[in-house]
Amino acid sequence: VADDIARLAAQLADDTIALRRDLHRHPELGWCEFRTTAIVKQRLGQLEPMPIVSGRDLYRGVERLGLPDQRVQDEAQARALAAGTDEGDLETMRGGFTGLSAELQAATAGPTTAIRADLDALPLHESRDPGHFPTSQGFASSVPGVMHACAHDAHTAVLVGVARLLSDLRQQMAGRVRFLFQPAEEGTRGADSFVRAGLLDDVDYVLTFHFLTNVGLGAGEVSAGVSHMLATQKFRAEYTGRASQFASSPHKGRNALTVASAVTLLANSIPRAPGSRSMINIGRLEAGTAANIVPAEATLIGEIRADTQADVDALVSQFRQLSEGVAGGFGVTGSIVQTGYSTDPTCDPELMGIVAKAARPAKLAVREPVPLGASDDAALMIDHVQRQGGHGTYVAIGGGPYCPHHSPEFDVDESTLAPTLELLARTVVELSTRQERRNGP
Amino acid sequence: VADDIARLAAQLADDTIALRRDLHRHPELGWCEFRTTAIVKQRLGQLEPMPIVSGRDLYRGVERLGLPDQRVQDEAQARALAAGTDEGDLETMRGGFTGLSAELQAATAGPTTAIRADLDALPLHESRDPGHFPTSQGFASSVPGVMHACAHDAHTAVLVGVARLLSDLRQQMAGRVRFLFQPAEEGTRGADSFVRAGLLDDVDYVLTFHFLTNVGLGAGEVSAGVSHMLATQKFRAEYTGRASQFASSPHKGRNALTVASAVTLLANSIPRAPGSRSMINIGRLEAGTAANIVPAEATLIGEIRADTQADVDALVSQFRQLSEGVAGGFGVTGSIVQTGYSTDPTCDPELMGIVAKAARPAKLAVREPVPLGASDDAALMIDHVQRQGGHGTYVAIGGGPYCPHHSPEFDVDESTLAPTLELLARTVVELSTRQERRNGP
Amino acid sequence: VADDIARLAAQLADDTIALRRDLHRHPELGWCEFRTTAIVKQRLGQLEPMPIVSGRDLYRGVERLGLPDQRVQDEAQARALAAGTDEGDLETMRGGFTGLSAELQAATAGPTTAIRADLDALPLHESRDPGHFPTSQGFASSVPGVMHACAHDAHTAVLVGVARLLSDLRQQMAGRVRFLFQPAEEGTRGADSFVRAGLLDDVDYVLTFHFLTNVGLGAGEVSAGVSHMLATQKFRAEYTGRASQFASSPHKGRNALTVASAVTLLANSIPRAPGSRSMINIGRLEAGTAANIVPAEATLIGEIRADTQADVDALVSQFRQLSEGVAGGFGVTGSIVQTGYSTDPTCDPELMGIVAKAARPAKLAVREPVPLGASDDAALMIDHVQRQGGHGTYVAIGGGPYCPHHSPEFDVDESTLAPTLELLARTVVELSTRQERRNGP
């Protein structure tokens, strides 16, 4: 089997790079991964037997966090259609029902392993600098203001490759492998729905992974797990007061901007433990209409991060209390909506050991777990599986010596794609042979 | 002459109402009065001899305050074109060069009188209530989110009528009459350019007028002048800091939103004299991009009002000082741009007397000067003419028992249009016979 | 009678000045007028028949607003003792029960007239400039940090003189005259207790008066009433959080200073009507103990002023709402205590006419009512008497061309004392002859 994997991975290398470039050229924002989903669905649909769940069915009625405006969705669907996406496929995803789950059923009973890739891009203008590889190679983003600057294009391409490879090895495996293509990781929005829709309920092992360029891992290096993932909550606060003509009757207004400004500033006065990573950011404020009107409406968009879920919960509680207090103090009504979140799991040491063992034949050098200092809602999947008695980890792969994530010059070293594909495939095959499973066929 | 005026005004009544309705149906925002200007130009162009200056020529290179974005201008031009406006006309106004000045030269030398109407509408959705007269009569705004809710449609129609009437009486008058159709009164933006372009430099008398529904004047009542106009300044403040990834490096950012929020709140701590109308409003704040980014950019839009120019100047100075101090305190750069302004002139008692005398034959009842408690940049024209030794007033005409200005149900009693037309015509004819003039033919 | 009054007033002139200087030299703060009260009591006690109520009896159990700390009271009592005040007298006033009411009963039935003087000084260091009259004449304050800088010394001396004069004229008068020597006018604290103790309940006419140096009245000029008294409320807000060691556990504290600072700033964002005198001042903030402790306690001292009682009430309500909201927002408890207040009565025109008539023989020139633009809790007495069907006014006497009230160089032209004494005596005698009375003998 080991040799088969190496051979198959090598065969898939070029295709994987080609797919990554195609996705890179057509980036789509969270809950708008229409073309991306359709392409994955088409690729996986060619494999046998690989039942796929997508569209509205995938979500089984659960809520999805942080959906964009209808206008944004419509524009994205129009772009996907113009780029050749099948209208029927688009129709099933209307309303932001992107992403999919595909399942490989091996010949014999065994554990269930899930692997997750994220699909979405970022609201950034990609660099047009000729020194930027996607630009010089002609596969830079074709969508102004949208860019794959967090390697999700590579993740998706690699996971498609893993599915293809394992499909060929089906007879030599046991149990099941679930391929999860999750929308809207940016803003930590999508994983919650996958968990609540039950896609992780029967999973024994969950593998999640990320190419990283700024954690000290070089290309060809891998951490079988990470530490210091930040728990987080994203939110939108909305305040409604009463407008009035400023020149004649300022005293008849209830100023929502006053409240939003005060909440923004006072949020920084919520005390935090020394040495903690507890913190709160108001990343956007929009309020009011015109110079001569007392602002009646205000919106804040922000996030809370902390070392632990408990710390996030405490900060959220204090922020809500502050928001209510200040709004009430000015006779303005306020509400806070959660638009995304993630947590702080501990990667499973035993599972990390299996990943590490698979790294050597895949020609990846194993490094100590890196302290992430960031959030990825894959954490919700790991946490869920662990709470059910299973195992999970977050594999960090050195993405090359490139710019920080979320910058216009971000890129990934494409030579790392095939080894990663091989690493994941080897790990799954190894796991498929293990007795431990919670859910028999 | 007196009888001629009454007869001509009566003949023009229906046309004036029809024009007002046409303009009401096609409202245009400040510096975007493309169709409006073209229509006025066409109507006045039929009269003889009435030389017209418009387009870029009108402005003689002076700056214009508070121009909208190019996108807004383009959309307005497209709408004007779709509504039948001549492409050549539109071309001359490209860049927001709307408005026009037309001049009637009488047979004999005499004083120069200017009359000013304002052209622009407001960013409001007009009421669709069947009880709203323009809706029931089918001439409500055809442009979503734009509405004539401050009677400028009526002002423009009336002044076109005055020009037509006086054109017929040309042989019986002396001196010159300048008809000023000014853009962008909302936000007190346009008058400054007309003054600085020299359009008031040689004027002996300037008449400005407004239909008002909320100052205690009934339909058929007129004040020959007003008191308590508020001096004002409109501004836009922009702050530029430095963005950073919040989760990893909040301390590397320079938060423009922190500064904008603090300036917004602290502006209310600038002290004001008891009993004064000195006040400052931040009517809009927009800052930042996303939940996980430290905001690098922030924009405030606001206005200052006060009883006197000196009070406005003092508040502007203190606000600038505050803005610079707070921005500097956080290492953020800030700038404040004036986007409009007006002042607090005293209406000329002698000129008010002449208007009052003209009111009776026009069948308008004269009331005491009303305390306005608002701003109109006509004030800049009055102030300028007075400083040059001339006279000016701001005539307030009761617009009927309707909703407050700037509300979606605002309307004007159309039966007041013809009497107003007659009032203005009579006043101009009377002024044309007076010796006093600073500028010979 | 008229001649008697003139003669008696002239005889009392020197004594009145001497008493004023004695009081000026020994100033006492509100609710600490121990020596002052004792001296007034002794002077009035020599007259017959003049029953006096003072000490605890005066207050009939009603609450007194804004009492100073016990320590401040003790120091003031010690000073009064050292200055020769009778120990028995001091004992009756222990606890801040200063002030007194004395009553003259005329031979025949008639209306009841009250005249009020205020007793207290201000926390100011008196000027030692040789150009300052009390300094050059050797009667400047002997108490560091306490000074009569609002003419209450003159008011008290004048009212003692009026009592002496009327005592001599008793046989020629009807009804009763109540002499009210009220403590703690500064901070508008004392009048409330006098009203609630019933001292104004049976009063037909209440005369209150003030020497003023900054309202445009020259020495020898008088206004029989004033307009534009400001309604007001004084308050103390206290916030209690939880202390914590800052270096180790800032997050365990609840910061009362954060709340007090935010309330101080945000109070300025409570909107006010244009042209109104509605305003709020936080005049003092004290919070926290040491650099390394999260502040657990904070105190604000402030006042609200407005044109009308309704406006004050509205501001108080909004300030309470704001205070509760912000405190609640940080988990801090807050409370607001009223420490003084006054209102905005209209002086009685008929009574003003009587005062004006008395001014001429007293050699005082009558001027139009001055707009006061300040507060005096005499307003509560006027308002109370008017609500009961009686009449009241606030007589303003030109105090000379001196510095503003509450400044270290404040002084009163002593040549105005005797005419004022005469004016008040004449007015009372005139009133005593009037039929109108609500309370028969």
Added chain:
Amino acid sequence: VADDIARLAAQLADDTIALRRDLHRHPELGWCEFRTTAIVKQRLGQLEPMPIVSGRDLYRGVERLGLPDQRVQDEAQARALAAGTDEGDLETMRGGFTGLSAELQAATAGPTTAIRADLDALPLHESRDPGHFPTSQGFASSVPGVMHACAHDAHTAVLVGVARLLSDLRQQMAGRVRFLFQPAEEGTRGADSFVRAGLLDDVDYVLTFHFLTNVGLGAGEVSAGVSHMLATQKFRAEYTGRASQFASSPHKGRNALTVASAVTLLANSIPRAPGSRSMINIGRLEAGTAANIVPAEATLIGEIRADTQADVDALVSQFRQLSEGVAGGFGVTGSIVQTGYSTDPTCDPELMGIVAKAARPAKLAVREPVPLGASDDAALMIDHVQRQGGHGTYVAIGGGPYCPHHSPEFDVDESTLAPTLELLARTVVELSTRQERRNGP
């Protein structure tokens, strides 16, 4: 020698406890350790040869940080005098020149070792609970509001004992030993002056020590050094605006309280690195005088702490910038004075080894270096000696299972005093035999 030390330490045990109790009963605040200094001086003066420098001479003209008001000093001197302190001694310390340096010169040349104890108490009311050992034993503080709640009484008593012990062993030692009794450690004020006066310039080894009850060390346990000392800066900010009568002319004031409140709140918006201990506390704010006056003066007292000196410096710089910006924004002048500071040295491993070796014979169990998470200005001495090429450490001794430092129930297990005395003596004797020295005899 080793046996001599054990014997001598045992002999000194009771005296040391007695001295600690005497000092505990008479606590003195920083720069007011008049009685404490006099007692130490008297005890050391009995030893031979032990030249002592104290009073003004000790400071060689350098500035002292954070001196208390003259009134506080005077009261402390009066208390010291009443408690039997020699008037001549008090005279030499007038002006807050407390503390002393004593020097033991051994027979032969060798290195110079400094040992430092701190003298001052805290502004706290000591617990009167009978369960509080000093209360039950009758040696609780005799000074209301002042208490030794940080073990400085024990430090001083121990160092006096060390001096007595080493004085007896003089013939068996080499080099010099300098005993530093430092005032005003609280607020990290005193060490700076000792360093700048040159008292550490020629030192090869500096030993500093602290009994600690809340770092996980039990009684009988010792850490030869600590990690994670916090760098810090204490400050006082003063703002001066302009007072005005609020009711009549709020707009003529310049409100220092507005500025102080804004600086207090906005200081929390200075961004900090995730996971850092960078933090800023405004521990006290006092501003304004009375309800009806616009506050002209405001004072903030606060501190900054951080992991490193560089982080403190950065925060100080940002706080100054903020303070200047906000003050300037309101036309108020501000100034910030440093009132204390400390730094973040690394304890010397070699020296820690020597201390550790001395612990065993002194019957103290050695534990790993504890993470301090607090500041002690002993750090400035260690840092200074290390910069000159010498060595230093901060020895932490378990003080017993008592309440946190700076709490009214704080206490130290007295059975730890003699072992600590022995530990320090053994360490000094060991050091005296080492060749390494920078400054010959």
